[in-house]
Every structure is written in structure tokens, then in C-alpha cells.
Amino acid sequence: GESVGLHLPTLSVQEGDNSIINCAYSNSASDYFIWYKQESGKGPQFIIDIRSNMDKRQGQRVTVLLNKTVKHLSLQIAATQPGDSAVYFCAGIGYNAGNMLTFGGGTRLMVKP
């Protein structure tokens, strides 16, 4: 089955700097990749997604990059703010793989004021 993982368990950045969170996946069956933000005591919150046939997608202050050649996904957060402090997960979903989300282990982002 598909597995989705992360390189760095904890990332500490200065407020105002850009953050980059990475994720590696081992199976190419996903039709979408999704980044979620999870704050303490809350469920995962959708940030941005990208179709598997795209290599870049931009949102408000966030950009997701997908490199299918090396099976790598990244989330870039511009001008990181204290409110961005949370655990970030990437997840894949495949229409022919049961339509369930397969999550990685998460990266904790800590923003220093």
C-alpha cells in the first residue's frame, strides 16, 4: 500500500522568515496530495492540495511543490507568523485506492517571535 512520510519532525523558524516542510511518498497511486495543519486539541485543517498531474500550486502565503520524479512534496509558507505554529501533515488520496487519506507522521513547526 501507499505510505507517505516526512523528512523533519521539528522545524523552528523566526517570525517573518519562509518555512519549507518536506514530505516523501513511496507509492504513485495518489490522485491528490493534500497538506493539513493541526493545532493542539483540534482536527486537521485543510491548507492546500495539488493534483498528481501538476507540479506547483499557490495559495495565500502557501505554495505546494510536487516532484513526481523523486516522489517528493513540499509546503512553503511565506512570511511565517506565530499563528502558523502547528503540526503539518501531508496526505495522499487515490480514487482507485479506496478514497481514503494516507497520512505521513507530521512535522511540528515552531515560530519564534
Add this chain to the structure above:
Amino acid sequence: DAGVTQSPTHLIKTRGQQVTLRCSPKSGHDTVSWYQQALGQGPQFIFQYYEEEERQRGNFPDRFSGHQFPNYSSELNVNALLLGDSALYLCASSTIRGANYGYTFGSGTRLTVV
């Protein structure tokens, strides 16, 4: 517009007991999925319900069962609780008709088995 509602928020049970967790999906959503999230890990898929039937199941034992009601709400039941069942249980709703099966998560039920 209410999002996904889960109850209770916290629960403490004794090993061997049974537990029922509840979920009300977001308005307009017809599919409910349940996930187990152990501390410090990503959520793991348990099962998914659509049209009151279990459509997909992850690698969880039969002690984990569920139900979906005609109003799309859902229950997760766990029998013969083990210490290892302690986790945050997340409910996510979506719609089959959605463009990318966009999921909305509830805040979860924190289950502690002692």
C-alpha cells in the same frame, strides 16, 4: 454552517470495556470516515461509511465497528478495549459528489484506556 461535530470530546475507559463515539457530518456531506491518531503520529484510516454501509476499511481488527444513520451521522464502536486503543479518534466527512473528495475533520474524541 456547522462543521463536523464529534462527541464526547474526552473519554476515559477501563481495559476490556466498550465505547461508542459519535459524529455528525458537515451539512451537505454524505460520507463519513473515521481515523485513529496516536500521540505524535499521523491519523490512520479505520473505515468509511456511505449510504449506511461500510465502503472501505483500513487495517483494524473487528473490535472496531461502525454505523451510519439515514441522516448521515455515524458511530464508531470499539469492543474489548486495549491500552493501545488510547488515541485521538477523528471523524472526517466528505461528499462523493465533491471535486476532490474534500474532507472536513472534526476536533476528535480523546480516548484514554486505563
